[in-house]
Amino acid sequence: MKWQGRRQSDNVEDRRGISGGKAVIGGGIIGIIILLVNVFGGENAQMITPVLEQLQGGQNQQTEAAAPLSKEDEEMGNFVRVILADNEDIWSKIFAEHGMTYEKPKLVLFKGSVQTACGGASSASGPFYCPGDRKVYMDLAFFEELKTKFGAKGGDFAIAYVIAHEIGHHIQTLLGTSAKMRQDQQGKSEAEANKLSVALELQADFYAGVWAHYNQENLDPGDIEEALSAANAVGDDAIQSKMQGHVVPDSFTHGSSEQRMYWFNRGYKTGDIKQGTTFEEIR
Known part of the structure; x- marks a missing residue:
């Protein structure tokens, strides 16, 4: 992606240069489970860390102040700032154009662990958006x-896609979509509630595609393939198959690989926010 300058x-x-206090040391199977459930996009990811700390008992240690960057x-931080600026400009x-004012969110870079308005979180949670403080949280080690x-392809645009996805959750907060989804989940079975969660996540993928549509002048050949590769890698079916050897569709919370690629691509090709009708189309 063309971002320098x-x-x-x-x-x-x-x-990233600030100690996060208590941090989870090591990942193990519990860390993998958390990553499976919350891999970028889950608004509840930050609530899992206290459970992890309880399960790991005495394995928590006090973190030391991080080494200088x-x-x-520093370069990665500059890249993130450019991508966030792109999102600010495009969504504003x-x-x-729709008679609304865009409220710019903050993006927090951290290492190891972080405190948020939604609770504490570790890097095992993956990137996430906290509606409580309207901030995106990312440990860039996730991308490795x-x-x-x-098995996702490397490249900077995979990072850009994830940032745009999390900004998509901010859009949903501003439009009231997230609050309505949580209300609609009340009284539903787990499987039905999960379908609503999938629709929310796929719509965030769609919004990431819309951002890419309006940012084409800054894309390099292969950037969209990097985004699609990342979307494919973190589909619920791909993760479940890799980690547990079988797929349980009723437990999906983010959507299948095919769905995640489809909705990102739909946003990219149309650039029309009215086309993000995941709640009507995902049943």
Whole structure:
């Protein structure tokens, strides 16, 4: 992606050089389970860390202050600022075209663990959006796991796609979609509630595609393939098959690989936010 020398957002909080207090040491099977459930997009990801800490008992240790950021860390921070700026510009324009005002979210970079308005979280939770403080939280180490554990292609646009997906959850908060979905989940069976969660996540993928549609002048050849590879790698069916050897569709919370690729692509090809009708089409 063409990003060097472009505008950077002022709405990034870089906490990678700050100690996070209590952190989960090691991942093990519990960490893998958390990653399976919450791999980027789950609004409830941050609520899992206390459970993990309880299960691991005395394995928690006090973190030390992080080392100074490397040149690579600094460059990645600059890249994230550019991607967030892109989202700010594009969504501000789209909202204005529909007679609305876009409220810019913050994006927090951290290492190891972090405290949020939604509770504590570790890097095992994967990137997530907290509606309580309207911030996106990311430990960039996740993207190495995305390649090594889940087989996604490398490249910076996979990171850009994930950021855009999380911004998609912010869009849903601003539009009231998330609150309505949580209300609709009340009284539903687990399987029915999961379908609503899938619709929410796929709509966030769709919004990521819309962002890419309006940012085509800055894309390099292969960028969309990187995004689709990431979407494919983190489909519920792909993760369940890899980690537990079988697939349980009723337990899906984010959508299958095919669904995640389809909705990102639909957003990318149409650029029309009215086409993100996942709640009507996902049954």
